[in-house]
Amino acid sequence: MRVIVVHGGAGAADAEREARRRAGCLEAARRGWAILRQGGDAVEAVVEAVAALEDDPEFNAGLGAVLTRDGQVQLDAAVMRGWDRAAGAVAWVTRTRNPVRLARLLLDRETVLMVGPPADALAGEAGLPRVDPAALITPRQRERLATFLASRRVEEGGTVGAVARDSSGGLAAATSTGGRLGQRSGRVGDTPVIGAGTYADQRGAASATGTGEAFIRAVAAFRAVSALDHASPDDAATAALATVTEVGGRGGLIVVNARGEFGVAFTTAQMVHAWIREGEEGTGA
Ligand code: ASP
Numbered sequence: 001m002r003v004i005v006v007h008g009g010a011g012a013a014d015a016e017r018e019a020r021r022r023a024g025c026l027e028a029a030r031r032g033w034a035i036l037r038q039g040g041d042a043v044e045a046v047v048e049a050v051a052a053l054e055d056d057p058e059f060n061a062g063l064g065a066v067l068t069r070d071g072q073v074q075l076d077a078a079v080m081r082g083w084d085r086a087a088g089a090v091a092w093v094t095r096t097r098n099p100v101r102l103a104r105l106l107l108d109r110e111t112v113l114m115v116g117p118p119a120d121a122l123a124g125e126a127g128l129p130r131v132d133p134a135a136l137i138t139p140r141q142r143e144r145l146a147t148f149l150a151s152r153r154v155e156e157g158g159t160v161g162a163v164a165r166d167s168s169g170g171l172a173a174a175t176s177t178g179g180r181l182g183q184r185s186g187r188v189g190d191t192p193v194i195g196a197g198t199y200a201d202q203r204g205a206a207s208a209t210g211t212g213e214a215f216i217r218a219v220a221a222f223r224a225v226s227a228l229d230h231a232s233p234d235d236a237a238t239a240a241l242a243t244v245t246e247v248g249g250r251g252g253l254i255v256v257n258a259r260g261e262f263g264v265a266f267t268t269a270q271m272v273h274a275w276i277r278e279g280e281e282g283t284g285a
Pocket of ligand 1: 010158159177179180188189191197209210211212
């Protein structure tokens with residue numbers, strides 16, 4: 001069974017923002033579903049869905065990503081293809097409009113993880129749309145950083161991800177983020193760490209959001225997919241999050257298994273998400 005599930009980050013949002021995020025997630029899921037429906041594979045579906053969310057300033061990825069303590073945008077993304085376990089990831093990208101497309105490029109190369117200016121340069125060589133880093137900064141994120149620096153209040157939410165199963169049974173996961181609001185420049189979370197924030201193999205695919213350090217230490221996405229050997233996707237996601245809690249973190253996971261069943265779990269107040277499968281679509285938070 002074909003299916004795509006998309007998340008818009010673990011955290012909390014007021015009713016208005018939640019409605020916009022639900023609509024954004026559903027729109028992104030529809031972009032991915034259109035590819036699956038035309039017989040496209042799961043990788044292309046998750047990349048298109050995540051690229052749509054990177055272009056939507058409502059989410060903490062691509063345009064409108066959170067800012068580092070020194071007011072910069074620093075983007076991370078990863079893609080994993082389940083059937084051959086090819087993986088691509090980028091960190092500290094600042095000039096590439098859609099980091100997930102750059103991560104996708106690495107799937108077919110020897111290198112799995114690239115960082116910083118050389119990663120942006122590769123995007124340029126490959127003809128991917130580039131941007132001035134300042135063009136990714138929105139007034140809202142400038143305000144949020146000022147509030148954060150004044151109050152030290154930690155806000156969450158907005159990282160994006162997608163998992164999908166295509167009609168041939170192929171599975172894939174993709175995740176993209178601007179990291180944590182007010183993070184120190186150079187800090188990298190779980191998103192581009194294969195097995196932590198993003199993972200897929202023949203058993204399933206998972207994309208995470210939340211306290212990146214805890215997801216790395218819990219090897220959360222790999223843990224969730226491994227739990228599919230004996231558990232439903234919901235239970236697998238919940239079990240992986242229990243390990244995240246054990247190491248002091250919180251957040252959420254979306255998981256799909258080889259049969260196209262999916263699970264959603266989170267330990268934050270919300271994790272806006274959307275899904276589409278044959279004859280059915282929906283959102284949740
Ligand atoms: N997991 C992301 C990171 O730690 C942030 C998030 O999902 O809110 O970079």
